[in-house]
Amino acid sequence: MLKVENLQKNYGEKLQFEALKGINLSVVDGEFVGIMGPSGSGKSTLLNLLATIDQPTKGQILLNGTDPGSLDQEEIARFRRRELGFVFQNFNLMPTLTVEENIVLPLTLDGEKISVMKKKLQILAEFLGIEPLLKKRTAEISGGQAQRVAVARAMIHRPGLMLADEPTGNLDTKSSKDVMNLFKQLNEQEATTILMVTHDPLAASYCKRIIFIKDGELVHEIRQMRGQRDFYEKILSELARIEGVDNEF
Numbered sequence: 001m002l003k004v005e006n007l008q009k010n011y012g013e014k015l016q017f018e019a020l021k022g023i024n025l026s027v028v029d030g031e032f033v034g035i036m037g038p039s040g041s042g043k044s045t046l047l048n049l050l051a052t053i054d055q056p057t058k059g060q061i062l063l064n065g066t067d068p069g070s071l072d073q074e075e076i077a078r079f080r081r082r083e084l085g086f087v088f089q090n091f092n093l094m095p096t097l098t099v100e101e102n103i104v105l106p107l108t109l110d111g112e113k114i115s116v117m118k119k120k121l122q123i124l125a126e127f128l129g130i131e132p133l134l135k136k137r138t139a140e141i142s143g144g145q146a147q148r149v150a151v152a153r154a155m156i157h158r159p160g161l162m163l164a165d166e167p168t169g170n171l172d173t174k175s176s177k178d179v180m181n182l183f184k185q186l187n188e189q190e191a192t193t194i195l196m197v198t199h200d201p202l203a204a205s206y207c208k209r210i211i212f213i214k215d216g217e218l219v220h221e222i223r224q225m226r227g228q229r230d231f232y233e234k235i236l237s238e239l240a241r242i243e244g245v246d247n248e249f
């Protein structure tokens with residue numbers, strides 16, 4: 001599904017800052033992987049490179065056998081629309097469009113037939129439990145609902161890989177749990193591969209594997225073995241080890 005080799009990203013011109021210092025990572029079909037680490041450790045940078053929003057300084061990304069770096073602008077845009085789905089912290093919905101119009105936007109851009117769009121929309125809305133929202137404007141729905149809509153938009157074209165950057169970052173606990181249960185459902189029932197950046201240990205406990213990044217390097221990884229509660233405890237102690245005050249003295 002995804003293979004990343006010696007991925008490096010420098011920002012800046014003369015005085016370069018090494019945001020990623022050679023990341024190696026493999027993700028197989030159907031995995032649900034979390035990315036954690038202190039603020040500024042390079043999590044969003046990694047996700048943006050995988051999302052083909054930004055280009056690496058060095059190293060290679062292979063997504064379903066394709067190196068996005070070898071594609072021209074038009075091919076990248078098509079690749080992104082067909083193979084990837086994105087969910088962000090701030091939902092990124094279009095305020096002038098209805099919920100329904102927001103969700104089918106990727107298909108509209110790809111010139112899909114209206115009858116096919118309607119069918120896909122109906123199946124997905126039912127699956128995500130957002131049918132009553134479809135005709136509303138995005139200003140009329142709550143944050144938790146908006147994130148469900150954003151997930152629907154990210155999923156409408158059945159992408160192989162869903163990328164999420166702090167998807168619960170603006171949500172209360174109840175809405176966070178709803179959205180994470182949605183991710184879990186997508187992963188388990190639809191076999192969607194998910195890569196999610198989060199600083200929230202509860203959200204992270206829904207993942208099957210967590211990789212920890214610090215100062216642009218992959219420092220550790222843990223897998224869920226004995227259920228979600230046990231994994232949550234493991235995540236907390238890993239975070240304490242990696243980010244904790246112990247390291248300051």
Ligand SMILES: Nc1ncnc2c1ncn2[C@@H]1O[C@H](COP(=O)(O)OP(=O)(O)O)[C@@H](O)[C@H]1O
Pocket residue numbers: 011012017019037038039040041042043044045046
């Ligand atoms: N566009 C940019 N230009 C310069 N520096 C950047 C840019 N984006 C991120 N950085 C820097 O790279 C580092 C990693 O950022 P980021 O990937 O956003 O971290 P995280 O998501 O883990 O908080 C930070 O030190 C940040 O200031």
Ligand SMILES: [Mg+2]
Pocket residue numbers: 043044045
């Ligand atoms: Mg970030």
